[in-house]
Amino acid sequence: ETGVTQTPRHLVMGMTNKKSLKCEQHLGHNAMYWYKQSAKKPLELMFVYNFKEQTENNSVPSRFSPECPNSSHLFLHLHTLQPEDSALYLCASSLTSGALQETQYFGPGTRLLVL
């Protein structure tokens, strides 16, 4: 379970705070993903990066800002969040984002609470 790591594991922030979530993968993959997991809702794909380039943004509000400095690291910068943004944020990686059959490897997630 150490292939994809996420920090912090838990985060509580106020609506005016700025914080960042970090994801790191040690699998030699080239694609990385951010997901939002809310209770009783489908897992929502937020962003996809392939070879450090953003290839997908699923209409995510601008208060979420991703950054992918290299294929091993992915960040999600948070600012002026709303209480409804409270959720489990999952990071995943795969060899590339192009092949349909590729398995995604997930991190343990960051449990975010916005007060």
Place this chain on the structure above:
Amino acid sequence: AQTVTQSQPEMSVQEAETVTLSCTYDTSESDYYLFWYKQPPSRQMILVIRQEAYKQQNATENRFSVNFQKAAKSFSLKISDSQLGDAAMYFCAFRSVDKLVFGAGTILRVKS
């Protein structure tokens, strides 16, 4: 638009028995993959099994098998000889060239 529906929010199964989790999807595409992922409590999500749409034969991985009905757009997961370690949230997912869509998940509880 592609959607994935898991109609069972929660399921229970007795240890050593068999349980089937349902998943239906909606798409107009012909080339795609379907996946079942497992998310144990406080642990990372992992792949359980996957199925290519062009393959008629149902995928099998040890105690896990699928019933893939392409015409009905159904992709159920059967867990045989259920074990306590199978207790988890199970997500069905659809992947095509343009889309990667997950269902809302089914919580599986295993009773000893």
